[in-house]
Amino acid sequence: MEEKIYKxxxxxxxxxxxxxxxxxxxxxxxxxxxxxxxxxxxxxxSERGIMSTVLGILSDVSIGLAVFSSFRIGGRASARxxxxxxxxxxxxxxxxxxxxxSRMEKDKFYFFPDLGILLNGIGVCATGFILYAGVFGL
Numbered sequence: 001m002e003e004k005i006y007k008x009x010x011x012x013x014x015x016x017x018x019x020x021x022x023x024x025x026x027x028x029x030x031x032x033x034x035x036x037x038x039x040x041x042x043x044x045x046s047e048r049g050i051m052s053t054v055l056g057i058l059s060d061v062s063i064g065l066a067v068f069s070s071f072r073i074g075g076r077a078s079a080r081x082x083x084x085x086x087x088x089x090x091x092x093x094x095x096x097x098x099x100x101x102s103r104m105e106k107d108k109f110y111f112f113p114d115l116g117i118l119l120n121g122i123g124v125c126a127t128g129f130i131l132y133a134g135v136f137g138l
């Protein structure tokens with residue numbers, strides 16, 4: 001009786017590994033195809049604007065994860081989380097500079113610079129609010 005259960009569990013484990021490997025291969029292939037097609041779409045876009053958007057996404061996600069991590073441990077933020085927010089603020093400031101410089105370029109599409117300015121502005125405002133709340137105890 002126990003051998004039958006063991007064989008069934010071993011078979012299902014092997015099947016899960018096979019499905020996992022197939023999922024990874026399909027995911028990598030799909031990602032490569034999306035990167036190639038995305039590169040063709042970005043031909044007329046501003047590189048600084050794209051960098052501004054990427055920095056904005058990184059900073060906003062980092063700040064969100066730091067706030068969530070602090071919330072999960074009961075509001076006792078460590079120096080490590082403070083460093084994450086500080087680096088995210090530096091990313092946001094650099095992203096704002098890239099977005100503004102990119103916005104001043106002529107004959108470019110302005111979607112990415114505008115999105116980068118918006119995301120980095122959210123990051124700077126969120127960091128400012130965190131600092132304000134920490135100083136005045138909100």
